[in-house]
Amino acid sequence: MSAFTATLSDPRRIIAQAKVLAPGTALAIVLAMAAQFLSNHYGAPVMLMAILLGIPFHFLSEHENTGPGITFAAKGLLRIGVALLGLRVSLDMVRQIGWGFVLVIAFCIAVTILGSILLSRFVGKDRAFGFLTGGSVAICGASAAMAISSILPQRETAERDLSFTVISVTAFSTVAMIVYPILAEALGLDQHLTGLFLGGTIHDVAQVVGAGYSVSDETGDIATVVKLIRVTMLAPVVLIGALAMRRHAPATDARPPLLPGFVAAFLVLAALNSFHLVPEVVIAPASTLSRALLVTAVAAVGMKTSLAKLADVGGTAIAMLAVQTAVLAGLVLVPLLLGLV
Template structure:
């Protein structure tokens, strides 16, 4: 048993170490130049695509792109709790839930009309509706394996990160133009911007109150990752996955996410562990994104087409419109 584990670790180490080095480089660029870390990770990884076909490094890179990802997503459970619902308020909880559900369902209904399949619709709609690159990675891990899967995931991560960065800049201006108060602005920013980091940046650029509210709403959206992935796995399992592969009814990383969220809700997680767990989760997710980049061909990425970016942009506008309309009604 020990020899098997040692042998497996030796096989995985070269590729895993390379993915971690790319992730650290992306983190350095993010901290020193303000570049989105997920975008940097995937862009730095893509020129190294040849390493994913090298016998010594391929196993570790593949491990990082799937297993490391799932561990990182599971650890996100320590960031959320049921107490968030009370702080946000029932009306705004319903609004955010409605925005997420409407975006995913509209994507599934409308994206096939422009020539993309429902797997691509679920991947992009879920990424826009929930938490950007992290949601894209989690949803991708339950989709049936297919020839264009890695390419679609890389494209989605790049596009959703670019759109999220653009929203971080423009949405506070839009909120001010529309005359939203600090609470409404926080709900709008947290309920529409894709990635957590960009929500924090946008919210606290307005005020501390708006930053607190927007971050809380965003973390509530993160909690919706588990039920959306579970329902997606349930549908794919019933349909045979459009490729014959049946995903597990409850993916292990989703069960771990829910368990950690329950432990956090019960108050069993010491405050001193929250920051390290958050840092580890983020590091694992960035490493996984770097590995996805290393498995993505630039030539293949071009084949996705401009219409796919248009789909993601339309989904982004859609969820923003739903939240704004809801805020006007409430």
Template sequence: MIETLKARAQELFPGFAIAGLVAIAAQFLNEHYGAPAMLMAILLGMPLNFLAEEKRTAEGVAFSAKTLLRIGVALLGVRISVEMVQSLGLPMLIVIVSGVGATIGFSLLIGRLFGRDRLFSFLSGGAVAICGASAAMAIGSILPKREHAERDLAFTVITVTVLSTLAMIFYPILTSYLKLNMDQTGVFLGGTIHDVAQVVGAGFSISEETGDLSTLVKLIRVTLLAPVVFIAALILRSSVEPGTKRPPLIPGFVIAFLVLATLNSFGLIPTFVSEFASQVASWALLAAIAAVGMKTSIPKLLEVGGPAIWMVVTQTAFLAVFVLAGIWLLG
């Protein structure tokens, strides 16, 4: 048993180590130059595509792109608690939850107009609606194996990260122009920007109070990742042809996410453990997205085409308009 584990570790280490090094480089660029870490990780990983085919590194890269990302998503549960959700208030909670559901539904409806299938529509719509790159990777991990799956995932991560960065810059200007108050601004930023880091950047660029509220709203959207993945797994199981292996009823990483969120809600996770697990989650997701980049062929990525980009832009605009309308109606 020990020898088997040792052999497996030796098989995985080269590819895993390279994914980790790319993640460290991406984090360095983020901390010193303000570049989005997720975007840097996937862009730095893509030129290393040959390592996904190299015998010595292929297994470790594949492990990082799939298993490591599931570990990272599961550990996000330590950031969630029931108290966070209750503190926001029912009207704004309705806006946030309905915004996620409406955006995913809207994405499934418009997919054909942009020449994309329902799986790509769900992947990109879930990424826009919930939490950007993290949601894209979680959703991508439960979708049936198909041609261009990794290309579509890499495309979605890159596109939502770029749009999230643009939103971080321009949405605070938009909220000022629309004369939203501090609470409305926090809900809008947290309810519409795709990635957590960009929500934090946008919110705290206005004020500390806005930053705290926008981060809270964003983490509530992250909480919705678990039920969305669960419902998707149920639908995918029912649509699988007889004789074909079905996805699990509840993916293991979703169960782990819910367990950690529950424990955190009851205060059973010590602060230092929660902070450590949160850091591990961030690094795991960063290394995973670097590995996804390594498994992505740039020529194949370009095959996705302009209509898919406009589709994600349309999804982003829909979410922004929906949340803004909800704030005005219920706020």
């Protein structure tokens, strides 16, 4: 019997474990609520607020009373939140946009991630950093960064790199939310093509929604659907990444699972939603819960981040993210301007 199964079969152990995790997890939830308040009342990006609010409380991640719960929030709650994202996607979205543009999106994601891995070597970073930043830019910003980080091998700079990526990609996404609608208008894109462009390029879902509906309802609807199709790509990317990490892991290391459990759950929920087997009354609360869990996980990551170590990432990494963002925008724009979709 595994330790996990043994724990589930013993209520006393469950209660004892809950008591250990409660203080740190509660702190992460409070910070997530504060971040959501700032987002609702002042329009600040909620993920950025969550991680920035968490960083000053780094000392709590090293305290014996709060450390275990913060670690659980950063990893356990993250995986549940990513799995629940599966209820936001379905094959109906693919049919609405068309397989041609879906293939364009898949190609752009692959090129962005592979290019980022290659580029990382020229800026003094490892392949894991390239995969982390490339995946967050190509797929869904902070959520993708969190999911990808969970399958990367243990590294001394893992938490620093994750925090840097979440902060940077959210900042770039916010800039894109303002600049990209102006760019689309300057290029003469109609509302439909503008929706495809915004949904295919902006990193975070919230910023896609903000940019799309600032143009028109039609643009907002299209941009949101395209963005959720990009979210769907998270599962195969994480799966392929896990297989690659498993293949290259030293024999002495514990290999990651062939299919991470949260990825399997994501795929199952997406399949159930595609066949309309999930009641509508469940989808909206599950989507809200997913976002709440992801914001809580980001706040916990902030608490696990040392500000001094964060400064060690360097300006070349910021330039790398800027290049990734620009490349993705160019890759999506070309077929739109040429009338290929």
